[in-house]
Amino acid sequence: MNFGGNAPFGGSLTDLQNSWLQQYMNTQYMQNAKSNILDEINKEVSALSSDEQTLLSQLQEYQMAKQAYEAGFMSFIGLKFSQEYVTSPDGKIAAENLLATIKKSKAHIQSQIKVKEEKVNTLLELMESDPEMKKRFDELMINKSNKQ
Numbered sequence: 001m002n003f004g005g006n007a008p009f010g011g012s013l014t015d016l017q018n019s020w021l022q023q024y025m026n027t028q029y030m031q032n033a034k035s036n037i038l039d040e041i042n043k044e045v046s047a048l049s050s051d052e053q054t055l056l057s058q059l060q061e062y063q064m065a066k067q068a069y070e071a072g073f074m075s076f077i078g079l080k081f082s083q084e085y086v087t088s089p090d091g092k093i094a095a096e097n098l099l100a101t102i103k104k105s106k107a108h109i110q111s112q113i114k115v116k117e118e119k120v121n122t123l124l125e126l127m128e129s130d131p132e133m134k135k136r137f138d139e140l141m142i143n144k145s146n147k148q
Contacts, residue, residue, distance in 0.1 A: 048056060056062050085091035127134045
């Protein structure tokens with residue numbers, strides 16, 4: 001149906017309706033695909049016996065995939081709702097606690113890094129003054145690179 005000319009934003013009303021319908025169908029398809037993936041995950045896991053679920057949860061590949069999914073999910077949730085959470089009473093307290101912990105931890109972290117740097121410097125000095133230690137270190141490095 002064309003009401004005697006172009007609809008707003010250019011194109012006919014029919015073109016706009018078709019475009020909107022296509023976008024709506026794409027959105028519905030994506031929603032169905034998302035829920036189908038989650039449904040399939042739930043179906044696969046629930047089809048496993050308790051012992052099979054336990055063994056699955058112990059597989060390193062499964063743990064890594066699950067951790068990656070959960071980390072991505074938490075990041076997504078955080079991006080969407082972090083401002084709302086921080087403005088809630090509980091969120092404000094949690095955020096203030098996190099900030100205080102970060103500020104308080106800086107000095108400890110810097111001292112730990114300094115201790116580690118001192119150990120590395122001491123090790124380098126020992127290697128420079130002890131040819132046997134340097135030779136042993138070089139052998140270890142060669143063995144390490146051959147294993148990779």
